[in-house]
Amino acid sequence: MNKADIVDILEDIAVLLELKGDNPFKIRAYSSGARVLEMMEEDLGDVIAEERLDAIKGIGSALVDKIKTLYATGELEYYTKLRESVAPGLIEMLEIPGLGGKKVKKLHDAIGVESIDALQAACESGEVEALKGFGKKSAEKILSGIANRAAYAKRHHWWNAREVAEPILEGLRSLSQVERAEAAGSLRRLRETVGDLDFIVATAEPKPVMDWFVEQDAVQEVTAHGATKSSVRFESGLQADLRVVPAEQFAFALHHFTGSKEHNVALRQRALARGYSLSEWGLSQKGEEGDPPTEIPDSITTEKELFQFLGLAEIPPELREGLGEIDSAEAQQLPNLVRPADIRGVFHNHTTASDGRATIEEMAAAAEALGWDYLGLADHSKASFQAKGLDDTRVLKQLESIRAFNESGESPVHIFSGIECDILPDGSLDLEDATLNALDYAVMSVHSSFSQSEEEMTARVIRAIEHPATTMLGHPTGRILLRREPYKIDLQKVIDAAIANRVIIEINANPHRLDMDWRLWRRAAGRGLMCAINPDAHSMEGLSYFDAGVNIARKGWLEKEQVLNSRDCIGVQHWFNQRK
Ligand code: DGT
Ligand code: CA
Ligand code: CA
Ligand code: ZN
Numbered sequence: 001m002n003k004a005d006i007v008d009i010l011e012d013i014a015v016l017l018e019l020k021g022d023n024p025f026k027i028r029a030y031s032s033g034a035r036v037l038e039m040m041e042e043d044l045g046d047v048i049a050e051e052r053l054d055a056i057k058g059i060g061s062a063l064v065d066k067i068k069t070l071y072a073t074g075e076l077e078y079y080t081k082l083r084e085s086v087a088p089g090l091i092e093m094l095e096i097p098g099l100g101g102k103k104v105k106k107l108h109d110a111i112g113v114e115s116i117d118a119l120q121a122a123c124e125s126g127e128v129e130a131l132k133g134f135g136k137k138s139a140e141k142i143l144s145g146i147a148n149r150a151a152y153a154k155r156h157h158w159w160n161a162r163e164v165a166e167p168i169l170e171g172l173r174s175l176s177q178v179e180r181a182e183a184a185g186s187l188r189r190l191r192e193t194v195g196d197l198d199f200i201v202a203t204a205e206p207k208p209v210m211d212w213f214v215e216q217d218a219v220q221e222v223t224a225h226g227a228t229k230s231s232v233r234f235e236s237g238l239q240a241d242l243r244v245v246p247a248e249q250f251a252f253a254l255h256h257f258t259g260s261k262e263h264n265v266a267l268r269q270r271a272l273a274r275g276y277s278l279s280e281w282g283l284s285q286k287g288e289e290g291d292p293p294t295e296i297p298d299s300i301t302t303e304k305e306l307f308q309f310l311g312l313a314e315i316p317p318e319l320r321e322g323l324g325e326i327d328s329a330e331a332q333q334l335p336n337l338v339r340p341a342d343i344r345g346v347f348h349n350h351t352t353a354s355d356g357r358a359t360i361e362e363m364a365a366a367a368e369a370l371g372w373d374y375l376g377l378a379d380h381s382k383a384s385f386q387a388k389g390l391d392d393t394r395v396l397k398q399l400e401s402i403r404a405f406n407e408s409g410e411s412p413v414h415i416f417s418g419i420e421c422d423i424l425p426d427g428s429l430d431l432e433d434a435t436l437n438a439l440d441y442a443v444m445s446v447h448s449s450f451s452q453s454e455e456e457m458t459a460r461v462i463r464a465i466e467h468p469a470t471t472m473l474g475h476p477t478g479r480i481l482l483r484r485e486p487y488k489i490d491l492q493k494v495i496d497a498a499i500a501n502r503v504i505i506e507i508n509a510n511p512h513r514l515d516m517d518w519r520l521w522r523r524a525a526g527r528g529l530m531c532a533i534n535p536d537a538h539s540m541e542g543l544s545y546f547d548a549g550v551n552i553a554r555k556g557w558l559e560k561e562q563v564l565n566s567r568d569c570i571g572v573q574h575w576f577n578q579r580k
Contacts, residue, residue, distance in 0.1 A: 001074040003037060003044045006067055009079055010034035016082045018101025019090055021109075026062075033063040039388065041352065044071060089115035096145040097484065098138075106133065120146050152482040154195060156238050159511030159548055161187050161194035164238055168199065168216070172242075175212060177205040179247050184257040190318040190551040192514045193481055197240035198257045202250040213242045248299060249281055255303050256280035262322025263315075270310055270326060283309070318555045323522075337554045342566040345413075346546050347376030348420060348443045348474055348506060348534035353398050354379035355387035357539040360401060364411045366540035374569050375543075376534075377402065378418035378443045381430040392435045395419055399438060414569050416440040416576075420474055425449040427463025436469035441576050443506065443534070445474030446487070454488035461489060462497045471579055472532055473498060475508040475515045483512070491516070495524045502579060504564060506534045507556075509549025510542075521556025530575075531556075532564045 014030035017023075036058035040047070047053055048071055053064050070076050083091070093104045093116055111127050113119045120143065122128050129139040165183050172181040178201050182188070185198035203209050210230050214222045223239070224231040233239045245253045256264060257280065271278035275286050276296070283296050283306075300306050304314040312329040316337060319325040328334050350356030351363055358366070360377065367375040379398065380389035390398065402417040418441045422430040425448065429436065436442050444464045452460065464470055476494060477486030498505050505524070508515045513536070516524075525531060533549035535542055546565075553563055560566040564575060 001070050003040075005074075006044075006070045007034045007038045009070060009076065010037065010063065010067075013079055013082060015094060015101040016086055016091075019086050019094075019105050019108075020082075021105055029060045029062060033059050037067065087114050089113075089118075092116055093119060096142060096149055098141055098145055106131070116146060116149075148485070153237070155193040155482060156195075156236065157481060157511050158187065158190065158192055158194055158551070159545075160236070161197060161238060164218075164234060164236070164240075165197050165199075168197070168213075168240065171212065171216070172199060172201055172209070175209055177203045177208050179203055180250055182254050184254055185259060188258050188317045189260065189320060190555055192518070192552065194238075197238065199240065199242045200250065200254045200257055201242065201244045202247040203244055204246065206244040209244055210242070248301075251300050251302050251306055252278075252282045253280045255306055258317050258320065260321050263320035263325065266322050266326050267310065270312075274310065316554070318551065319557065321555075335557045335559050338550060338558050338560045338563050338566065340547055340550045342560045342563070343372070343533065343546055343550065344565060344568060345372040345374035345376065345416075345572070346509075346534050346537075346543065346565060347416065347418060347441065347472065347532050348378045348508070349376065349537040349543065350379050350387075350420075351377055351398075353394065354384070354389055355538060360405055360415065361411075362540055363537070363543070364405070364413045364415060366543050367413045368411060370543060370546075372413060374414040374416055374572065376416040376418045376441065378420040378441075380447075381419055381421040383422035383424060383430040384420075384447050389422070389430075390419070392432050395431060395435050396438060416572070418442055418471070420445050422447050423460060423464040425452065425460065427460040429464060429467060429469070433469060440573075441471035441579075442469050443472045443474045444470050446478055450478060450487045452487070454490055457487055458490040458493050461494050465494070465497045465501050465503045468579075470501070470503050471576060472504040472506050472534075474506055474534070475513050475536070476505055477515050477517070479513065479515050481512050481514065486515075491520060495520070495527075495529055499524075499528050502530075504530045504532045506532045507549045507552050509533055509535045509545045509547070509552070511545060511548045514548065514552050518552045518555035521553065521558055525556070525558055525562045529562075530564055531558055531562055 010030050011034045014027050017027045017030065036056065048068055053059060053067060054061065066076055066078060090104055090108060093099055094101065107113050107119065110131050111122050113122055123139045123143045128134050128142065129136045165187055169181055169183055172178050180202040182200050183197060184200050186194045187197055201209055206227060210225065213230050214225050214232055218234050219232045220235050221233040223233060228244050230242045231239060243253060243257060268278045271283065276283050277286055297309065300309060307314045307329065312326065313332050313334050315325050315329050315334065345367065349363060352359050363377065364375060380387040382389040382391040399417045402415045406415055417439050419431065419439055420443045421436065423444050423446050424430055429444065446461065465473060476491060477489060479486040505516050521531065531553060533546055533553055535545035535549065537543045537545065564572060
């Protein structure tokens with residue numbers, strides 16, 4: 001078992017012990033042991049092999065054997081037994097944002113709740129707010145946490161959904177009976193989260209295709225197994241629908257089940273206005289008097305032909321949200337969307353200097369493998385102490401290392417030296433001006449005091465944007481998809497300030513963030529806001545998240561010119577210099 005998973009288990013043990021009301025010193029031993037292990041720079045395998053784990057400060061003797069066992073076997077009886085000794089309902093309650101082990105135990109001891117439903121009832125009846133240490137506000141917070149959890153549980157991050165979808169699509173395409181197969185729905189529209197997967201297959205022999213689909217190894221439950229539609233559920237809770245159609249209906253079915261509903265409604269209206277009715281089965285004449293409509297061609301086999309028949313340019317799936325794409329397609333003014341191949345480097349990434357897992361050299365090698373010209377490194381600043389953020393001295397030391405690396409000529413990838421500098425609660429910056437000025441660029445981000453009022457947060461971020469050293473604003477709402485709501489902030493004012501100060505806003509491409517949201521980009525970029533797509537990579541593999549960021553840029557109607565990452569090294573340097 002790898003180190004990160006072991007850290008998770010040690011943290012779990014601490015929470016479970018809290019739930020049981022165990023000795024606080026013992027609990028702390030696990031949670032701080034987890035911290036120490038997480039921060040350990042050496043390879044865990046080496047440390048274990050050389051019998052040096054006991055010598056590491058902060059890893060107590062009770063933990064040493066457990067870490068070794070987990071590393072060697074991936075299992076730990078103590079942990080399994082501990083989990084079994086706690087009511088599953090209590091463990092589930094921990095998923096409610098804001099509820100930790102201590103609070104759940106208090107609630108359990110005081111009013112005996114052992115499930116989320118019971119807790120919800122106790123909040124609604126006023127029992128929780130009457131408890132010492134809780135009050136009306138926390139009862140309300142628990143209720144909204146329960147509501148969010150229910151809504152979140154139904155959806156999945158696009159990145160994970162795609163990982164499930166890809167092998168299914170390959171499997172379908174490899175069946176001899178399958179003529180065409182595509183994934184449709186929100187996955188194809190590149191939405192940030194996906195409710196369920198939708199597959200469309202063209203075949204003359206549905207049965208073996210349906211059988212294959214419901215018999216896949218990963219299927220946990222078959223919820224429908226019909227002649228034209230089947231549905232299954234995987235272990236993660238993600239569900240998938242498969243619809244099978246004859247080849248001549250494929251383009252219509254693919255279009256219909258790609259959606260969105262809003263887009264479909266608009267396209268159907270357009271068809272009606274021209275004398276046709278459009279459905280997932282095909283096009284037919286309405287049979288009303290008036291001008292006889294144009295003959296329907298013998299076959300429409302692609303979406304492009306369908307759009308053309310209705311007088312439109314082909315609308316890429318990611319623009320099909322009913323947000324004006326049909327008007328643009330009619331005027332032949334759809335954007336020429338930025339593509340993954342346009343990306344020549346990314347800017348917001350971490351190394352082992354703060355909380356990343358790879359060195360400058362390793363990150364550069366990963367960027368080279370992606371074919372990039374440059375890579376921006378932006379480690380955390382000191383206020384992010386839990387991420388080992390850098391103080392001024394360490395920033396300047398890293399700058400020296402990056403210079404030396406560039407000068408060594410050992411890599412074709414140019415490293416831009418940056419920083420992800422904390423925006424402090426009052427909007428001032430976490431590093432000296434002289435330090436920030438010495439760097440190529442600076443990403444400013446909020447990592448603390450998330451519960452400020454909207455006025456405070458907006459003023460805080462705008463103050464940072466107005467600082468002359470600011471190049472980019474990082475993850476502007478702090479949201480974690482399906483886990484943490486955005487903090488309160490007036491993004492329109494932030495966008496105005498960014499445009500006025502020529503500050504870039506990033507699309508944080510981490511699949512759990514995708515922040516700033518795609519819904520805001522079209523208008524903002526139209527008004528002159530520059531975008532940067534940043535994977536916020538904490539490892540070599542993390543760089544590949546840039547893809548998810550390109551998706552969001554495309555959903556936001558962005559063209560290459562509106563994305564700094566499409567410029568070459570000189571173009572980027574030029575932008576940075578201009579800001580200074
Ligand atoms: P999801 O699964 O919630 O992430 O979102 P979608 O868009 O994948 O929605 P889903 O799976 O319910 O249905 C796939 C597509 O089928 C949807 O985008 C549009 C089409 N569709 C489904 N129900 C309706 C409907 O009632 N009216 C229309 N016009 N289209 C529908
Ligand atoms: Ca779907
Ligand atoms: Ca569906
Ligand atoms: Zn950050």
